[in-house]
Amino acid sequence: MSAGVVTLDEVVGNDAGFVQARTPTQLAWGRFKRSRLAIMGVAMLAVIILLSVLAPWIAPHGQNEIDLFSIKAPPSREHLLGTDSLGRDVLSRLLYGGRMSLAIGIAAALICTLVGIFFGAIAGYYGGWIDGTIMRFVDLMLAFPSIFLLLIIAAMFEGISVWGVILFLGLFSWMWLTRIIRGEFLSLKQRDFVEAARSIGTPDGQIIRRHLLPNVIGAIVVTFTLDVALFMLAEAGLSFLGFGVPPGIPTWGNMLNESRTDYLSEPLLAVVPGLALTLCVLAFNFVGDGLRDAFDPKGIRG
């Protein structure tokens, strides 16, 4: 019964006996709250995000601080999760790494979402040859295994910066969202309220923003949430192979990459960042699935 949310009791038990209208977002939130997994996901994410944001203040050591007297040390009071092959504190790098991995995932998902909305909206709203051209391009992009393409480009540029990784991930993954939004727009634009808006001379841009986009907000939010998780996995994959974030910058992927030389003798070095990543992705997936069920209880939009 948190503030600002209309609960069923409040609605039904209304003094005047009227049923108060609820916006689709309020309905969705009501359904979201009832999913135990989704709430668990939110709690896990809250912890992970808090730890990542606070990394500089709570990390016991600096991210690249080297302790030459304890190299590949097992967990101890000084180094709670041990140290890596350069004598850096694993726990501290885990916290800083989460910060960077999360930032990359969220930033890439933002780019992917914006590009996806842009092309999807234009293709769906205008139709005709614009739609045809954009959708053929989408087909083409989907025919490529995107990780292959990313790896080739990363190898060409002899190591890419953090921003490069973010841009590449975002710019090679917008196609699914474009497909969803285009499909929705194609049917939405036939509806009376769009016709009405058009008949009073509303400019196209405003129809798209004010009348059409709010109707697909569910699909956008769900895709965004799941994309963050996908991009965190992709970052880890690229960095693991040595073609992602420059070495030295701690990310969970880079930590896994650094563990490659001695994970068989020092399993903890590989277990820790991988487990953190798995839990984080799990949390995003819980929330994403919860949101999907909340926005679309019948599962029509897949």
Next chain:
Amino acid sequence: MSRFLIRRLLGAIPLLFGVAVISFMLMQVAPGGPDATYARSPRMTDERLQALREKMGLDQSIPVQFVKWIQNLLRGDLGSSYVQNRPVTQVIQDAFPNTLLLVTVGLILALVFALLFGVLAAVNPYGWFDNVTALISYFGLAMPVFWFGLMLQILFSVKLGWLPSSGLHDPQNPGVLDTLEHLVLPAVTLAIGSIAVWSRYIRSSTIETLQHDYVRTARAKGLSDRSVLSRHVLRNSLTSFITVAAIDIPLYLTGVVFIETVFSLPGMGRLFYDSLTRRDYPVLMGILMFSATLIIIGNLIADLIYAKLDPRVSFE
């Protein structure tokens, strides 16, 4: 049927052409390349470099090079590897069977376990088995594939010593059984993601099918649970599953890169990784073209099977 097939095949041509164009453009903007490799050699003179460039056709204009490249492509000639000095097609031919083996074993594992988990979970929704498989598939989806591979290596090769951690053959002890032993961990790693997604998918479509009238009829006429499931339910839940499985083909290809690198298997994925580190662009482009073709063909086959299994789907 054949008209549908022809139309789909024709539709694939511009797609493949687009893939070829993008591959070629990538090669053009790529730094390094053959002349850079040879230019680094200390005994290289300007004249010899020029002669080499002429020999490789690098002195011609980009459109001319492109037309030549496409012509060669149509003849099945993907150029030759900078590093291995062999035709790319040969390099790929050597690596592909190993990957095919890995993917086949992985696919079989994935199908068997996904069907088993999915149907058993559907028989008693929200029972303990359903909940356990739900949890497993949530984890299976969330784990980075290669990390799961590392964990399997640590557990089964190092701690327990049950299975070999890398390679495809043991030179001391070759044989089919030995190869299969080497394939267990990589194949499980490859399959885990699909088991996660597919078992959930089969579960929900089976639950849906179980509610149909004809299932009740089949039960009413006295068929056993087993034959109701296998003859009436499974076939229907499988039809929609085919399309889901086809979407996963690209996932398999990317999975192969990581898994073959982690387990040191001499397949296409490992070849891709090695070519990346050595900047062997012709091989990279060859693999890119090859896998794009596989994806397109895979989707086509999925459509065909789908139509074959579901009589309601028309080809027109």
